[in-house]
Amino acid sequence: MREELERIKQQALEAMQAAQDIAALDAVRVRVLGKKGELTAVLKQMGKLSAEERPVMGQLANTVRAELEAELETRKTELEANALEARLAAEAVDVTIPGKEISMGHQHPMNKVLQEVKEIFIGMGYTIVDGPEVEEAAYNFTRLNIEEGHPSRDRSDTFYFDDDDSVLLRTQTSPIQIRVMENQQPPIRILAPGRVFRKDEADATHSPMFHQIEGLVVDEGITMGDLKGALETLIKRLYGEDAVVRFRPHHFPFTEPSCEVDMQCFKCHGTGEVAGQVCSTCHGEGWIELLGAGMVHPKVLEGCGIDSKKYSGFAFGIGLERMAMGRLRFNDLRLIFDNDIRFLSQF
Numbered sequence: 001m002r003e004e005l006e007r008i009k010q011q012a013l014e015a016m017q018a019a020q021d022i023a024a025l026d027a028v029r030v031r032v033l034g035k036k037g038e039l040t041a042v043l044k045q046m047g048k049l050s051a052e053e054r055p056v057m058g059q060l061a062n063t064v065r066a067e068l069e070a071e072l073e074t075r076k077t078e079l080e081a082n083a084l085e086a087r088l089a090a091e092a093v094d095v096t097i098p099g100k101e102i103s104m105g106h107q108h109p110m111n112k113v114l115q116e117v118k119e120i121f122i123g124m125g126y127t128i129v130d131g132p133e134v135e136e137a138a139y140n141f142t143r144l145n146i147e148e149g150h151p152s153r154d155r156s157d158t159f160y161f162d163d164d165d166s167v168l169l170r171t172q173t174s175p176i177q178i179r180v181m182e183n184q185q186p187p188i189r190i191l192a193p194g195r196v197f198r199k200d201e202a203d204a205t206h207s208p209m210f211h212q213i214e215g216l217v218v219d220e221g222i223t224m225g226d227l228k229g230a231l232e233t234l235i236k237r238l239y240g241e242d243a244v245v246r247f248r249p250h251h252f253p254f255t256e257p258s259c260e261v262d263m264q265c266f267k268c269h270g271t272g273e274v275a276g277q278v279c280s281t282c283h284g285e286g287w288i289e290l291l292g293a294g295m296v297h298p299k300v301l302e303g304c305g306i307d308s309k310k311y312s313g314f315a316f317g318i319g320l321e322r323m324a325m326g327r328l329r330f331n332d333l334r335l336i337f338d339n340d341i342r343f344l345s346q347f
């Protein structure tokens with residue numbers, strides 16, 4: 001029996017050394033020290049021994065068990081350390097490898113300019129408001145003093161939804177003026193950006209969908225001087241102190257007097273030609289039309305329940321694309337809508 005115990009011990013120690021992972025080591029433990037293990041089997045034979053031999057062998061068996069258990073622990077710690085080392089080696093990160101470049105998108109250039117314009121007017125105390133793109137003809141035309149039969153109502157210019165021409169895609173942001181004034185008494189100071197729609201063929205300066213920014217101020221004692229001040233502030237902030245602008249008399253049914261505001265062409269600097277050719281940005285005009293404006297017509301005020309003897313106001317409608325073209329110095333409106341990343345990423 002002594003030899004038997006010695007043999008079990010030697011084989012077990014060898015098997016523990018040979019085990020390459022915790023699972024293999026555990027298998028050795030079960031095989032030798034488990035309930036049905038080799039050592040247990042030997043102990044069951046103890047009954048056959050003589051009374052003198054029994055305690056001696058019992059003692060020896062216990063020593064063997066203790067030795068094997070100690071070795072199991074040692075080997076287990078060793079294997080665990082190896083496993084950790086292997087894992088760390090496998091997971092090692094090479095911090096010197098160049099990173100993958102992640103390209104960040106950014107706001108559309110037109111939205112950037114819109115944001116600038118909004119901030120300038122918010123700084124002057126304006127509130128940003130919104131209005132519907134599908135609009136009633138009453139708001140888009142009638143209540144803006146645009147009479148029946150006016151050319152801008154023509155079916156060749158306006159997208160109507162039905163045969164009686166009562167519902168349409170708004171052709172301007174000016175109906176928002178009415179929506180604000182019928183709901184609010186002065187003082188009013190609002191800015192309303194949005195999409196507008198006209199049956200225009202697309203060319204370098206026209207598109208069937210474009211953006212306007214409507215402005216409206218109504219209060220006691222508002223004059224054309226306030227209008228000029230607000231718009232000059234906008235243009236100088238946007239284009240720089242040396243920007244050249246002109247106010248040109250014009251006609252709108254809903255403002256009186258009315259004007260249009262142009263900026264000097266940034267491409268030809270007002271000469272109308274570039275290298276002997278007609279300037280393609282301003283078509284030889286030397287000026288780029290930016291917006292329409294004027295003093296709110298008393299009829300429009302009264303139609304919204306605002307006392308035109310007590311209050312006066314000004315309004316303006318900016319062409320956002322035109323303004324962005326001047327601000328960002330590109331000369332074809334279609335670039336804004338093409339969404340060509342080579343163009344967009346320049347801003």
Ligand code: PHE
Pocket residue numbers: 171172173174252255258291292293294315316317318
């Ligand atoms: N709505 C006009 C247009 O689309 C612009 C405008 C707005 C003019 C406000 C005067 C006052 O041309």
